[in-house]
Amino acid sequence: MKLKKLGIAVVTLAAAVISVAAVSAWSARPDHVHSDADYLFAHLQARSHSQDADWLESSLSEMLPSHQFSVNGGPARPRGSGVVVGRVTDVRAGKGFAHPDDAPKSTVVDFNAKEALWRTVEVTVAVDEAWGRVAGQQAVTFAVIIDRGADAAKAVNGLRTLGRVFVSLDRQGRFAYAPGLYSISHSGDLFGTVDAQGNIELKATEHGDEFMKGLNTVAQLRAEAAKAPTVVKVDIVDGVGVRR
Amino acid sequence: MPASATNYSGTTGATGCTNLNEADNRDHYFHYADLTQAMQDATYWARVNNVNPTDVNTHYDSTLDNLTDVVVRDRYYVDYCGYDWWQAGAGGVVGLATCDRLNSNRECEQHTVRYSNGFVDSTSQANERGLACHEVGHSLGLAHRTATSCMQTGYPKPANDYSAHDRDHLNANY
Numbered sequence: 557m558k559l560k561k562l563g564i565a566v567v568t569l570a571a572a573v574i575s576v577a578a579v580s581a582w583s584a585r586p587d588h589v590h591s592d593a594d595y596l597f598a599h600l601q602a603r604s605h606s607q608d609a610d611w612l613e614s615s616l617s618e619m620l621p622s623h624q625f626s627v628n629g630g631p632a633r634p635r636g637s638g639v640v641v642g643r644v645t646d647v648r649a650g651k652g653f654a655h656p657d658d659a660p661k662s663t664v665v666d667f668n669a670k671e672a673l674w675r676t677v678e679v680t681v682a683v684d685e686a687w688g689r690v691a692g693q694q695a696v697t698f699a700v701i702i703d704r705g706a707d708a709a710k711a712v713n714g715l716r717t718l719g720r721v722f723v724s725l726d727r728q729g730r731f732a733y734a735p736g737l738y739s740i741s742h743s744g745d746l747f748g749t750v751d752a753q754g755n756i757e758l759k760a761t762e763h764g765d766e767f768m769k770g771l772n773t774v775a776q777l778r779a780e781a782a783k784a785p786t787v788v789k790v791d792i793v794d795g796v797g798v799r800r
Numbered sequence: 801m802p803a804s805a806t807n808y809s810g811t812t813g814a815t816g817c818t819n820l821n822e823a824d825n826r827d828h829y830f831h832y833a834d835l836t837q838a839m840q841d842a843t844y845w846a847r848v849n850n851v852n853p854t855d856v857n858t859h860y861d862s863t864l865d866n867l868t869d870v871v872v873r874d875r876y877y878v879d880y881c882g883y884d885w886w887q888a889g890a891g892g893v894v895g896l897a898t899c900d901r902l903n904s905n906r907e908c909e910q911h912t913v914r915y916s917n918g919f920v921d922s923t924s925q926a927n928e929r930g931l932a933c934h935e936v937g938h939s940l941g942l943a944h945r946t947a948t949s950c951m952q953t954g955y956p957k958p959a960n961d962y963s964a965h966d967r968d969h970l971n972a973n974y
Binding site: 599602603605606607608609610611612627628630653655658659660661662673674676701703704705706726730739742743744762763766792794795796797 | 814815816817818820873875876877878879880881882883884885886888889890891892893894895896897898919921922923924927931934935938943944946953954955956
């Protein structure tokens, strides 16, 4: 049985938390959202909230090919495969993935298999603009990951309604069953929408505004990508990237 | 007030690869499942120095059963739950807290905390403690913060402890 304290201080704090939560990101969690797109992004944000990660890149501009990373004195390379703005043209179920006996690496199963702990949904986007290795491609297909606890039908339908999207692509080969399928950078975080005015919103990630660091529109993205390459030198110290 | 100020999940009913759910009681029993000595030490340190000073009481649980509140594991995770786990020179996910089972009130009856052995092998004792503080905080319903707290993402942590705000959440809810 849950033991809770009673008292004015508790009641006051609880009231404050409830009132602020009403206008915060928590209001978008799956129990309280309305559209399928809201449900999708609430789920992706919940996934984002669940993990603690350390990445070399600290801003959206660093996902562009105008920023290259030299790690421990190695050759300078852009991180990831590229950045894409485009329109969703196809969404389909991919595969399910199980981890029997808490295996660190997944086993591929059917999308709807009972033992699937997480699933890929494959999203194809007709490219409006792209930067990096995917520049010049007319279409790209990437995986959005949803987990066992999510309503897959709502998530898939949510993806179908998105229209214009922003995505930072990590790499191909992440999913052995479909070698050409891209993964999304930062474990799926760097994915969002683009409105009619070209405003980008990183809806899949918590604190998306902080990561964007003022790079808020497609026009700004275009200008940033056109800059001469900057090399970011990083040494790995205690397993963590430290900038020189 | 920034959104990160509301970093307590409350009861969400979340299970699977997400963790946004509070624990079902204030007595938090930890079972270590083949945990490396380094992360046993770090988890113990976090329990004693971060959690026990709050109104939550942690205990060691030698038997994994339905009464266990937190199962703690570490492996060389590759894609567990679909995340990109830490790799040398690239970074990635270093820890994950998931809710595995709900009670009738949709609170979390049992969480699992997972640490990346790849990261743990490479990093300092301070970062191991920050990792344990962070994931144990998730198992109590604390979410990420951008303020000074071990609940901030990334390394090194700005502090290997909860903030006063984090502790207020724990004391108010347990």
